[in-house]
Amino acid sequence: MDFTEIDREDFRNLLSEIAGAYMPFGKFGPKDYPPRGVPLTDLPPEYLTWFQERGWPQGRLGELMEMVCEIKATGADQVFEPLRRARGGRVSVRKRRPETDF
Numbered sequence: 256m257d258f259t260e261i262d263r264e265d266f267r268n269l270l271s272e273i274a275g276a277y278m279p280f281g282k283f284g285p286k287d288y289p290p291r292g293v294p295l296t297d298l299p300p301e302y303l304t305w306f307q308e309r310g311w312p313q314g315r316l317g318e319l320m321e322m323v324c325e326i327k328a329t330g331a332d333q334v335f336e337p338l339r340r341a342r343g344g345r346v347s348v349r350k351r352r353p354e355t356d357f
Contacts, residue, residue, distance in 0.1 A: 269322060274338040276319050283348060295323045296335040297346040303327065 261269065276295045278284050283293040283302065303324035311317030326334060339345050 270334065270338065273319055273323060273335075274341070276316070279316065288346070288348075293346050293348055294339075294342070295319055296338055297348060298323065299348060300324070300327050 273295055278288075278292040278295065278298060280292075283298055285292045298320070303320060306312070306317075306320060307324055311321050326332065
């Protein structure tokens with residue numbers, strides 16, 4: 256499905272599905288970002304590009320990740336803002352620096 260050729264209702268449904276999807280494995284999965292992992296909408300573009308170059312996961316997860324990647328690549332990332340606000344804001348994927356005693 257090409258993101259640019261989707262009708263409004265289908266796009267709303269797709270956004271709703273994306274809003275409820277979290278990364279279930281890997282660097283942004285539940286192990287490092289409990290309890291469910293990072294929402295797909297908050298995955299860094301570089302991470303999505305890595306999958307784009309090496310292959311998407313099988314099934315619906317891969318399809319949703321591919322759509323998120325395409326939306327971000329076209330500069331339309333702002334469509335995710337209402338979804339982020341509804342769940343309390345963007346999830347930070349920055350690793351915290353260890354605290355030091357200075």
